[in-house]
Amino acid sequence: MSFQLEGVGLVHGNGHRALRGLSLSARAGERLAVIGPSGAGKTSLLRLLGCGLRPSEGRLQVLAASPWQLRPAELRRLRARIGSVHQAPPIPPRLRVVTAVLAGRLGQWGLGRALWSLLHPVDAVGAQQALARLDMADRLFDRCDRLSGGQLQRVGIARVLYQRPDLILADEPVSALDPTLADAAVQQLVQQSETTGATLVASLHAVELALRWFPRVLGMRGGELMFDLPAREVTPALLQALYAGEAPAPGAAPLPTAEPPLAAGVMCR
Numbered sequence: 001m002s003f004q005l006e007g008v009g010l011v012h013g014n015g016h017r018a019l020r021g022l023s024l025s026a027r028a029g030e031r032l033a034v035i036g037p038s039g040a041g042k043t044s045l046l047r048l049l050g051c052g053l054r055p056s057e058g059r060l061q062v063l064a065a066s067p068w069q070l071r072p073a074e075l076r077r078l079r080a081r082i083g084s085v086h087q088a089p090p091i092p093p094r095l096r097v098v099t100a101v102l103a104g105r106l107g108q109w110g111l112g113r114a115l116w117s118l119l120h121p122v123d124a125v126g127a128q129q130a131l132a133r134l135d136m137a138d139r140l141f142d143r144c145d146r147l148s149g150g151q152l153q154r155v156g157i158a159r160v161l162y163q164r165p166d167l168i169l170a171d172e173p174v175s176a177l178d179p180t181l182a183d184a185a186v187q188q189l190v191q192q193s194e195t196t197g198a199t200l201v202a203s204l205h206a207v208e209l210a211l212r213w214f215p216r217v218l219g220m221r222g223g224e225l226m227f228d229l230p231a232r233e234v235t236p237a238l239l240q241a242l243y244a245g246e247a248p249a250p251g252a253a254p255l256p257t258a259e260p261p262l263a264a265g266v267m268c269r
């Protein structure tokens with residue numbers, strides 16, 4: 001089992017409840033897309049799985065561990081097995097691309113090698129190979145603050161490819177990319193999951209990418225799971241209900257119409 005949640009809820013520090021009653025699990029190597037309107041709780045869920053936030057209630061297991069019962073050193077080791085791709089990668093602006101990619105393995109290296117890699121790239125070839133998969137090999141020694149938002153997103157993806165984690169959590173990883181590049185970048189994440197056996201969980205506003213690349217799709221709304229289904233069973237009616245009352249994101253393709261209305265309750269595989 002890659003992760004398991006039982007009755008998990010999350011209340012943020014300001015008292016806002018972001019998640020309620022989530023129960024789901026994923027086997028190692030599974031690929032799941034998380035879709036749903038803005039504020040549905042997708043990022044909150046990924047942050048829980050990444051052990052960056054502690055559940056307010058319920059039981060959470062990640063990579064066969066209960067993160068919040070671990071000692072600090074064990075928790076650091078667990079986090080080093082998890083790779084996160086952020087919508088806006090938290091990369092210091094003056095950093096060179098090569099260093100940003102190599103940072104993917106900082107948690108796996110000893111302190112000496114990690115510090116040395118910040119000054120002198122210890123594996124520029126490996127970093128370049130990861131960047132090449134995103135058509136970014138020629139930017140290896142550029143400074144990150146000279147990159148566009150989309151190029152920076154691809155550096156963030158290259159970093160997680162280089163890391164080779166057991167669990168990849170991608171939060172809107174291609175939101176700044178054009179449709180062709182977005183498709184190619186998601187394909188690389190999928191390929192990584194297939195070749196390394198990593199579990200892949202990606203939140204996506206682009207529903208068509210979720211349905212094309214992910215065998216399993218979670219629909220979230222208002223902090224709850226509305227459905228957990230194989231992609232082929234996600235109907236236009238389910239999508240209409242999931243996004244009901246939401247203005248489409250700028251440039252987003254309209255949702256398909258037709259189909260009978262949605263039955264109440266969570267729909268699961």
Ligand SMILES: Nc1ncnc2c1ncn2[C@@H]1O[C@H](COP(=O)(O)OP(=O)(O)OP(=O)(O)O)[C@@H](O)[C@H]1O
Binds near residue numbers: 016041
């Ligand atoms: N750090 C925080 N403190 C307080 N409330 C938060 C925090 N982060 C998120 N929230 C709230 O929790 C709810 C879920 O937010 P979350 O970012 O998980 O949604 P999302 O589905 O990822 O949205 P989007 O698609 O817009 O990124 C929202 O109502 C949000 O305002």
